[in-house]
Amino acid sequence: MRTEPQPGSMSGSTNVTTELKSPRSIVWARRRASLADFWRLYRRQRAGMVGLAILVVITLLTVLAPWYTDESELNAANAPGGRMESPSTEFWFGTDQIGRPILTMVIWGARVSLQVGLVAAVLAVTLGTVIGMAAAHFGGWISWALMRLTDWFIVLPSLVLAIALVIALGPSKLTIIIAIALTSWAGTARLVRAQTMAIEGRPYLERARALGAGNWHQMTRHVLPNLMPLVLASATLQVSSAILAEASLSFLGLGDPSAFSWGGILERAFDAGAISAGAWWYMLPPGLAILLVVLAFTLCGRAMEVVLNPRLRGNQ
Amino acid sequence: MGNLSTTPPSVSPSGGAGGGDDAGYSAGTTPPGGVHRSAARRELWRFLAGRVSGAVVSMLLVLLSAFFIFRVIGGDPVRAVGGDSPMTPEQRAEIEERLGLNEPLRVQFWEYVKDVFTLDWGQSYVSSAQVTDLMWDRLPNTLLLTGTALILAAGLGVWIGARAGWRQGSTFEKTQVGISLTLWSAPTFWLGMIVIIVFSVRLDLFPVNGMRSARGGDQDFLPDLLDVAHHLVLPACTMAAVIYAQYVLIMRSSILEERGNDYLTVAKAKGLRDDVVRRRHAVPNALLPTVTLIALQFGAIFNGALLTETIFSWPGLGLLFYQAIKIPDIPLLQVLFIFFAGTTILANMLADIIYRFLDPRVRRSA
Numbered sequence: 016m017r018t019e020p021q022p023g024s025m026s027g028s029t030n031v032t033t034e035l036k037s038p039r040s041i042v043w044a045r046r047r048a049s050l051a052d053f054w055r056l057y058r059r060q061r062a063g064m065v066g067l068a069i070l071v072v073i074t075l076l077t078v079l080a081p082w083y084t085d086e087s088e089l090n091a092a093n094a095p096g097g098r099m100e101s102p103s104t105e106f107w108f109g110t111d112q113i114g115r116p117i118l119t120m121v122i123w124g125a126r127v128s129l130q131v132g133l134v135a136a137v138l139a140v141t142l143g144t145v146i147g148m149a150a151a152h153f154g155g156w157i158s159w160a161l162m163r164l165t166d167w168f169i170v171l172p173s174l175v176l177a178i179a180l181v182i183a184l185g186p187s188k189l190t191i192i193i194a195i196a197l198t199s200w201a202g203t204a205r206l207v208r209a210q211t212m213a214i215e216g217r218p219y220l221e222r223a224r225a226l227g228a229g230n231w232h233q234m235t236r237h238v239l240p241n242l243m244p245l246v247l248a249s250a251t252l253q254v255s256s257a258i259l260a261e262a263s264l265s266f267l268g269l270g271d272p273s274a275f276s277w278g279g280i281l282e283r284a285f286d287a288g289a290i291s292a293g294a295w296w297y298m299l300p301p302g303l304a305i306l307l308v309v310l311a312f313t314l315c316g317r318a319m320e321v322v323l324n325p326r327l328r329g330n331q
Numbered sequence: 332m333g334n335l336s337t338t339p340p341s342v343s344p345s346g347g348a349g350g351g352d353d354a355g356y357s358a359g360t361t362p363p364g365g366v367h368r369s370a371a372r373r374e375l376w377r378f379l380a381g382r383v384s385g386a387v388v389s390m391l392l393v394l395l396s397a398f399f400i401f402r403v404i405g406g407d408p409v410r411a412v413g414g415d416s417p418m419t420p421e422q423r424a425e426i427e428e429r430l431g432l433n434e435p436l437r438v439q440f441w442e443y444v445k446d447v448f449t450l451d452w453g454q455s456y457v458s459s460a461q462v463t464d465l466m467w468d469r470l471p472n473t474l475l476l477t478g479t480a481l482i483l484a485a486g487l488g489v490w491i492g493a494r495a496g497w498r499q500g501s502t503f504e505k506t507q508v509g510i511s512l513t514l515w516s517a518p519t520f521w522l523g524m525i526v527i528i529v530f531s532v533r534l535d536l537f538p539v540n541g542m543r544s545a546r547g548g549d550q551d552f553l554p555d556l557l558d559v560a561h562h563l564v565l566p567a568c569t570m571a572a573v574i575y576a577q578y579v580l581i582m583r584s585s586i587l588e589e590r591g592n593d594y595l596t597v598a599k600a601k602g603l604r605d606d607v608v609r610r611r612h613a614v615p616n617a618l619l620p621t622v623t624l625i626a627l628q629f630g631a632i633f634n635g636a637l638l639t640e641t642i643f644s645w646p647g648l649g650l651l652f653y654q655a656i657k658i659p660d661i662p663l664l665q666v667l668f669i670f671f672a673g674t675t676i677l678a679n680m681l682a683d684i685i686y687r688f689l690d691p692r693v694r695r696s697a
Contacts, residue, residue, distance in 0.1 A: 062509075163385070163388065163389075166389075167389050167392055169627065170389070170627065170629075170630060170675050170676060170679050171393075171630055171672050171675060171676075172630035172631070172632075172633040172634050172671050172672065172675055173630060173631075173634065174633075174634035174637060174638075175630075175633060175634065175637065175652070175667075175668060175671045175672070176668075176672075178652075178656060179397075179400045179401070179664065179668050180400065182400075182656065182659050182664065183400045183401065255516065259516075259518055262518045262521075263518065263519075263520065263634070263638060266518070266520050266638070267638075267641070267653060267656055268656065268657060269656070278518070281518075281520065281521055281524070284524070285520075285524065285642070289524075290524055290527050290528060290532065290539070291532065291539065293528060293532045293533065295525070295528050298521065298524050298525065298528070299525070301521075302517070302518060302521035302522075302524070302525065305516075305517075305518050305521065306513070306516045306517045306518070306521075307516075309515075309516035310512060310513060310516040313512055313515070313516060314512070317512075
């Protein structure tokens, strides 16, 4: 029984015209419909829309950076300004200790920060989903061991563990991503386990099992599609904590020394004595960038949770 | 039967081998409450044993991972000791000998386990002081900072969170949630930098960093206390600001969970003021899940302490960890890692146990 599950038999709303279509196209039509539903509910979440707008603007600014800034200004030999200049019409947010414009640094730093944040979050959520599903599906000692491991990772101070891992593996963009992913999957695993157990109790899984579906088929065809909305909301929230973690690690001097990230810029500001020099322009833009992006992802993630969980919607 | 009545009832159940009739009779004479209570006590011991053994297993996992992270895949310790200056093979061998690095891994691990249980954690690579001495020196300072920040954040957070949840949909709720999320999104170290620039550099209200002014150590008790308190204000507020959000959000959602319950309707129907219903009825119940979640967030407090102490040069464990990262001073990092992880595991175990005593519903369902 490796064919498509017959979706038409389950959704009562399928009308006569869809009977002529292939099962695959019916599945896609249903997915499009539920996506439209999701969007209709999401649009009502004002905070979520604000978060989404911020993300769109920041993505555009980051992608279009080569067209409106000059990357060569980030080269120490090419620095256009003087030493820690305060903001002027030429350099909106002043310059750093070797005369590079802060604003250009922050715009280019977005690439590293967003990239690390997104990749680490995707890895963490994937790991968490696999472990959570396995813990729920297999039960017995496998489940016990996996949940113990999950609890262990939830409890431990994540930053301390991530620092230890980066020191052990040597600082680079890749090790930071690995360290963040390894220290932040556990929350998702716990969430996914609970949800998987709820889904596995539903009648259509019983039907699939009765028809002889194997573990893999049950998981990928029946459980995972139902988990997806929850996993996506979790991933969105995870991006914000991953970006914060990346900033913290870079600030502690464990970032990739050759790349600019927002945390790395703040590290340089701290080391160059920007605090005692009162150079607020050196610290404000990278910090605000982190704050905005993290806040935007958090708002989107929370709005998604509200859409998915009607109990959170309250009296709206 | 007269014979039975003289035997003390407590003996009979344990001596069940004396005969089925005998045991059945004495079980019948003990009051039903007593049987229930002893079963409950057994249940409690089983629960405690489960929690404690879980914590022990977690702790062993920490010790094992500390060994593997720092000894096996960690960088070159010889270079950490000798610095980047070139050294002869003899010098290198001598350092390896001193650190015990020339032994096979198996022996190193055994030595490590022995050291762990004899509390001999080795010397710092840099200062050659015992790492445990370094740690104990700094511990009170970290406790002072994190304790103050925790009380500030949890107290204010629970208070604001309860009010926000009680008035769901109000402007007050929306503003408070907005403030919390914004503070949560701010990187701790950045907030610290901005706070220093504004309040120390520009306004000159508070000292820039450190824990005491450089006036020499021989101050009287009261001036010293005031001096430390003056230094404490900015770091404690920065740290509190970042961990504050969790308490607001957790307390708010716990109040939301309680809001529909019948007992609140009854309390309102009795004619109690809205304020009293919240304070006396809703908040105590909503506090219960908050306790567990606060314990789960304990690790986050160490994360916050690490970054806050670094920015404010507060001489605590976090700053010690930061200084050790820069070298990297492996024995020091290792002991601090074990300490941070061990404390969070212990705190969570205690929270689990306390929770059971606080919430009778958990006791009954267990």
